[in-house]
Amino acid sequence: METRFVLLLFIPAVIHAALSGLYVDNGVDRTVMTRSLTRSERQEVEHEFLNLLGLPSRPPRAPPNSAAPQFLLDVYKSLLDEGNFNISGRDLNAIHESDVIMSFTSRSDVHQNNVRHERGRHLWFEVNDVPAGERIVGAELRLYQTPGLHKNAVIQVYELVSDNGEKALRLVDSAAATGGWLVFNVTGPFSSWVAFPNANHGLYLSVHFPEKPGHELHPEDVGIMSTKGHDANKQPFMVAFLKSSGHRSSRSRTIRDTQKKSKKKPETTAAEKQPFGIYGDPSPHWSSRSCQIQTLHVSFKDLEWHDWIISPPGYEAYYCSGECNFPLNAHMNATNHAIVQTLLHLMNPSRVPKPCCAPKKLTYILVLYSLDESNVILKKYKNMVVKSCGCH
Numbered sequence: 001m002e003t004r005f006v007l008l009l010f011i012p013a014v015i016h017a018a019l020s021g022l023y024v025d026n027g028v029d030r031t032v033m034t035r036s037l038t039r040s041e042r043q044e045v046e047h048e049f050l051n052l053l054g055l056p057s058r059p060p061r062a063p064p065n066s067a068a069p070q071f072l073l074d075v076y077k078s079l080l081d082e083g084n085f086n087i088s089g090r091d092l093n094a095i096h097e098s099d100v101i102m103s104f105t106s107r108s109d110v111h112q113n114n115v116r117h118e119r120g121r122h123l124w125f126e127v128n129d130v131p132a133g134e135r136i137v138g139a140e141l142r143l144y145q146t147p148g149l150h151k152n153a154v155i156q157v158y159e160l161v162s163d164n165g166e167k168a169l170r171l172v173d174s175a176a177a178t179g180g181w182l183v184f185n186v187t188g189p190f191s192s193w194v195a196f197p198n199a200n201h202g203l204y205l206s207v208h209f210p211e212k213p214g215h216e217l218h219p220e221d222v223g224i225m226s227t228k229g230h231d232a233n234k235q236p237f238m239v240a241f242l243k244s245s246g247h248r249s250s251r252s253r254t255i256r257d258t259q260k261k262s263k264k265k266p267e268t269t270a271a272e273k274q275p276f277g278i279y280g281d282p283s284p285h286w287s288s289r290s291c292q293i294q295t296l297h298v299s300f301k302d303l304e305w306h307d308w309i310i311s312p313p314g315y316e317a318y319y320c321s322g323e324c325n326f327p328l329n330a331h332m333n334a335t336n337h338a339i340v341q342t343l344l345h346l347m348n349p350s351r352v353p354k355p356c357c358a359p360k361k362l363t364y365i366l367v368l369y370s371l372d373e374s375n376v377i378l379k380k381y382k383n384m385v386v387k388s389c390g391c392h
Contacts (some may be wrong), residue, residue, distance in 0.1 A: 046303070054131075054380065059308045059370055068103035068237040069368075072378045073100065076311055076368050091183075094138045098318040099244035100379040102130065102371070105237050119216040121226070122160070124202030125238050127193045129371055137241040139190035140183050141203065144234040146223030147179030153207055153222045154250060155182060159189040160201035169204055177207075177222050190240055200280070244380075289359035291322040291332050293389045310368040310376070320389035333360050333390030342391075360390035 050058060075095060095101065103127040123141070141157060155177055158169035173184040186203065193200035207217040207224065222227060226232040299314040300306060306313060326342045328334040334342075338355035345352045362383040371377050 007038050008122060024259075026343045036039070053367070053379075059306075060373055061307045061370070066105065066232040066237070067142070067235050068105055068239070069370075069376045070233055071142070071237070071239065072101060072103055072368055072376055073311065076276075076366055076378055077367060091140075094241040097137050097243060098241040099380045099382075100131070100134065100137055100242040102240045102242065103376045104240070105374045107236065107374065119218050120207070121205040121219045121224075122202055123205065123236060123238075124200070126374070127190065127200065127240075128197060130194050130240065130242070130246075135243040136187065136194065137243055138185070139187045139238060139240040141173075141236065143182045143205075143236045144225045145177050145179050146225075149177070149179070149223035153177040153209055153217065155184075155219070155222075155224070156206045156208075157184045157186065158204040158206060159186075159192075160204055162199070162201065164338050168202065169206075172203070173334070179223075186238065189237070223338050275360045285384055289322045290329070291320065291324050291389055291391050293386055295320050308370045312365075312367070312371065315365050315385065317384065318386035320359050320386060322357050324357055324391035328355075328391055333388060335390065335392055338391040345360075353392040357389055358392045359386045359388070360392075361387040363387050 030377070046058070050056070079095070087369070104127065105116050106123040107126055143155070145155075154174060156174040157172045159172050161168050161170050172186055172189060175182050175184060189203065205219050205224070207219050207222055208215055225231065225236065296317045296319045297314060298317050300309045301313045324332065324334070324338065325345055326340065328339055328342055334355065341352060341355050345354050363385045364382045365384045366378060366380055368376065368378045
């Protein structure tokens, strides 16, 4: 019978007295706690996991339903082949090239810029949270226009720039008012704002009819949804596609180092002495089982992270376990070095250890989460799921 191990780390946000611990499937459709975690252990586990995700602290609760999270949720589902999401060729290329997709909602209410034009609309986006060193694949402004209203209108997007201390307009992109979601390429302004934050004065929308280029209309007059519209799912937002540098900032190891230097701990049970993630009484035949993939589930919901992780609720991480005994069969995916090491172990077991059962192939997971009350991120985390095991 295959033994299934489930990692459920309960870290209550309010009731700290509740039990938290490591759970395993006991083989008869019941999940039992092998031991409870101390408060410091719970904090260490949460701290380590957030560090793995590249987050300095626990993000706030996810923002309410709005266009930006819904767009990224559609992208998330399309990448998992869970739905038929209509993605243009340009977007599809940017999505597949990116490791991080960030959305930004307009915050014009906290950053006003006076311009001489009165009928257009000012949009401003906070981009200071863009990770340093990320390569910008592209950036888009998305506006929703009510279908059927003034299809002959033209929407122009300008970047607000400083010219001798006064605000000036620099044309960025334009599109016809065809209805539905209108997409504008704002890669240039976005790149400039990330490199020079003080240059971020926002964007300006100008709407006019082709036959009257000098007569500016209010965006609302042609059905362009505003940032304060009643339908949150149609409010304007900006999305940026980023290629990760692969660098993850290091952090202090104070907690772990302190634990290592602490005095000798009390005697632990046999279950506690086993490696992390495989607590519990092993199967009688565990030692004779050959190297293979095993089930390990990580539950974000049980981590109490479902308030800021939008999707998924958890994922199958899997792990590798078992013996690498002679002969190493084909299904063990043994390396040439492992084969030689096995032969040497047979000749001199006290000097040469057996090869180890370890992941041979790993893949990524997609995590959609809130960065703050306004911005949402869809990020690809590499080497998070074991796909196959082998003897190394």
